[in-house]
Amino acid sequence: MSISIETFFLDPSAVGTLQARIQQMVAQGILAGRFRPGERLPSSRMMAQHLGVSRITVTLAYTELVADDYLTARGRSGYYVSDNAPEPPAFAMQQTQTGTVDWTRAIGQRFTPALSIEKPTDWANYRYPFIYGQADRTLFDTANWRLCALRALGMRDFGALTADYYDGDDPELVDFISRQTLPRRGILANPDEILITMGAQNALWLSAQVLLNSRRRAAIEDPCYPAMRNILMQSRCQLSIVPVDQDGLPPDALSDDIDVLFSTPSHQCPTAATMPLDRRKALIAKGEAQDFIIVEDDYEFEMSFLKPPSPSLKSLDPHGRVIYVGSFSKSLFPGLRLGYLVGPAPFIKEARALRATVLRHPPGHIQRTVSYYLSLGHYDALIRRMSRAYHDRRQVLDAALQDSGLVVAGQGQSGGSSVWVRTPDGTDTTPLAQSLRAKGVLVEPGARFFAGDAPPTEYMRLAYSSIPASRITEGVRLIAAALTKNAA
Known part of the structure; x- marks a missing residue:
């Protein structure tokens, strides 16, 4: 029996090379029990046409699956699910039903909140990422x-x-x-x-x-x-x-x-x-x-x-x-x-x-x-490269902050990768940060760093480790403009 070509599709959100994604697609079908031993897979030409990829990519994926004993090749007949492929569970999968466990009592210790720090996973897509602690791919070796x-x-x-x-x-x-x-x-x-x-x-x-x-x-x-x-x-x-x-x-x-x-x-x-x-x-x-x-x-x-x-x-x-x-x-x-x-x-x-x-x-x-x-010696070379870049970015940031009138409440005397900024009294930098996202600007509100139920809301951290020097001045200008609008 042949497996219908229509059952195959590449998940657009999956990561990895096309070859790896095709391998994963087939392996998951076998592990889920949808593809059974002895069933014939579409030819590499047909699969490539269906998925919109090159035939060699499909062939390489099939070859790796043969090596891992998920598939077997039968001469000119094509590729089949191997008799030795991993088998799906023998028991029926059950949906979790609403149970009788009271988890508010069963949990002995609570560990939430975890980090209390929110950083968008797509931070690199923002034009002005004043975000702390992320790697700059333009500097990394x-x-x-x-x-x-x-x-x-x-x-x-x-x-x-x-x-x-x-x-x-x-x-x-x-x-x-x-x-x-x-x-x-x-x-x-x-x-x-x-x-x-x-x-x-x-x-x-x-x-x-x-x-x-x-x-x-x-x-x-x-x-x-x-x-x-x-x-x-x-x-x-x-x-x-x-x-x-x-x-x-x-x-x-x-x-x-x-x-x-x-x-x-x-x-x-x-x-x-x-x-x-x-x-x-x-x-x-x-x-x-x-x-x-x-x-x-x-x-x-x-x-x-x-x-x-x-x-x-x-x-x-x-x-x-x-x-x-x-x-x-x-x-x-x-x-x-x-x-x-x-x-x-x-x-x-x-x-x-x-x-x-x-x-x-x-x-x-x-x-x-x-x-x-x-x-x-690669590490020392990386540190020298990062230090030169951070030095330039820090100079641009200091000048931009001074021109904008923003108050620097803390900065490392020997360097570092961020500055601590205090905004005007009464400012809440948490909603400010949300509004700045729409303009492509990422900043870190400062309230989460303080203890207590009523932390100060006027602080924020601006990092220069992940933003090019050429974008810092415009980014600070947008922050200052948002503060002015907020005060009005």
Whole structure:
């Protein structure tokens, strides 16, 4: 029996090459039980005509399906569903009925809201994307990243690709971080003091889980990264909210009963304020005097194009009470989800054990690819390229903001990738951001970064990491015009 050509169509929303989409289309039909063993598929010529693709594309897709034993080729007769193809479930699929479970009672813990941050997935289609933390494809070194990924797929690295490290990490990546990355921040660490994580957020979660319980108190900046606040609320620890000023977190504002402090001294999130050296030293001294641990999120230190970055808190700490969090998400791309924790061996041992119970370790292939990208010098070249671009964009943005009359409430002294803007009193930047979308402008409202039920509504974050310098001035003009219209 032949399968009707009319049953085949390509999903326009599917991703991947035409060949991959054709393979997926046929495989899904077999797995769903719609195509059965022994049934004949349309010829490659007929399928190509029907789908509007080249015949060679269909032939290659059929060949791959034969290799995977979904199809079998019978001489000049054509392609048939293989007798050895995966079989659909033997039981009838049932629609979920309205049940008797009261999920408001059954759920033991609640984790919503999640990130509390909304970023449109099609942000790159907007003409003026002042959006934070996304990769700029015009700056990224795609060719060398591809070469490193292919090298990591080779037989020489078969172990790194396929091995279960259990609770371990790629020794080559750990070695590079230890000998090259950390010394640039003034940090010396042994391999047993470094843990690879699934990004900085995973590192912060591990830190909170290891260091806190319901009897301990954590201090956090306000405003701050919303996910950090959620992590601490989910840990059920006692929480102190500490307002920041133009120099970041003020040590004198810390209470005497905290056990752990979470801070972003290099580029305060989201104000981008840089903590001065004397305040950093005072914070270290206060931590020693009051015996609390400091978790330093140093997420953007590479973007220091105006002047050298300030010393990390970890480098100023002679007592080993600073836990350091680093990430490759901002300097490479956020989808990489790779970061690292640095701390005393007893802490890293516990964080490693906790990570092993949740995800064992980040994928070995990703770790080895990053290791090659770092060790071959591609990473440093990328940082230099990004720094030059960010320097130019920052100059254009500063001039545009000054001309428009918008007030810069915070910006990194050494660089960074965003500025914190305060709009006129009474402005609500959340509906403002919605109205600007219609004009192709993306901005981040600031209210979500603050704690409390009545956060300030006048702030917004403008990032310049993903917008060309040539579009910044016009984008700022549109923001200023919208504010003027809103005030009227």
